Every structure is written in C-alpha cells, then in structure tokens.
Amino acid sequence: MTPDPVSQNDTSYEAQVLASKKLKKRILIVLGASVGAVLVLLLLVLLLQGIQRSMNTPEVPEYEFYPTYAGDIQKNPAYLNLDREVVYAYDATGVGFSTTITEEEWDSFDGEVKFLYQYLQNIIAGDVEAYNACLSERYIREFGREDPFSPQMLYEMKISFYRADADGGKVYLLEYKIYHNDGSFRTDVGSGMCRPQFVKVIEPSEGQYKIENIATRFER
DSSP: OOOOHHHHHHHHHHHHHHHHHHHHHHHHHHHHHHHHHHHHHHHHHHHHHHHHHHHHSOOOOOOOOOOOOOSOGGGOHHHHTSOOOEEEESOTTSOSOEEEOOSTTGGGSOHHHHHHHHHHHHHHHTOHHHHHHTBOHHHHHHHOOOOOOOOOEEEEEEEEEEEEOTTSOEEEEEEEEEETOOSSSOSSSOTTOOOOEEEEEEEEETTEEEEEEEEEOOOO
16 A cells, blocks of 8 residues: 555644754753753852852950040040051061151151151040041042041051052051040041051152051951
8 A cells, every 4th residue: 555645744744843843942951951050150150259258257245335535535644655656667577676756857768758747646645637638539439538627635646658659659568546436437446446547648749648558457
C-alpha cells in the first residue's frame, strides 16, 4: 500500500514541533542557569565588599564625655597645669629632631607648620568660622563644614612632617589630647587619649594654605 503523503506530512510537522519545544526548553534551562550564576556571582561580590568594608571600617567605642566647661578654659587651673606647648618634629617616626614652636623661633618654621599651629589654636578657641576657613573647597564638597563646637582644652600637641605628595601638597601627622573632652568637636576619642590624624596641606595660592584631607589613624 502506498503511504498517505498527508499522514507523513502531519507526522513530520508534529516531530518538528516537538523538537522545537525541546530546543526552547533547553534554551530556557541554559538561560535560567546563566542568570542564576550571574545572580550568585553578584551576591558573592556584594558579600565580599561588605566584608571588606567591615574590615576597613574601624569600630570606634562609645566614650563618656564631660559637660562643656562653663568658664574660660584659659583660666582653668587644671588645664593650665598641663603641657600646652606645640612641638614640631621633622620626622613622623619620632627619631628625628623636634623643637617647640615659640614666638622667638616663629620665622624659622615652614608656612604649613605655622598654618597647622594656628589650626590648633582655632580648635582651642572653639572658633568654627576660623576652623572652616582652613578647609579647602574640595574638602568641604566631600566632607562638609565643621559644626559649631565649644573651646577644646588641647594639650601635648605635636605636628610631625610625614611626606610630600607629587601634587605639591604635604602631609603631616597631627597629635594632641583633649582634657575633659565634651564630645562637641571629636567623638572618636576619649578624654586624655590621643588618636593621631594625617592632615594634608595644600597651597592653592601663594601664602594661603588649606587642608585638603584629614585621615584619622586607627590602631589595629
């Protein structure tokens, strides 16, 4: 008997449809597996980034702060008995020569050192306007201006040269302690503690220095 050509065409068509469905199913499985793999990879990347951030972000303990001193800190006998001189060290490692910054030797220091000396005096005076005037436009864009703070009883102050950058800026290590810290200026350090800061100073115009960056050094 001669095969029915119509039946053969129907069978061929059904086979093609079945093959097409199987192909689509395989494609969907492959695409699903690929998308799943990408999602898993993204989750792993985000997890690793979170772990890295947690490792790089130091945990700062919560300190108990003193009430803001009601009187003139420059007349506080306990504060006046502390070492309130500012020392300059030519090497941040502490092995080089260091000297006290005095009025008599004022002209012998670099402009950046005298600028940082005045920066410390602004903190002691609680002069937020003078403090913010020390900050560069770039610093203010990235970190904002400092909020008002009370006069800070700084002592054992030290400015140390750290390095000169390729862009002409200079980085100094700034160290000081705060007597009866009230937390209005720094909350990352307790009273009588020192948490040094790396301060980058630039000279955008001749004789006018600005702070480009402040990075607190956390011991691990």
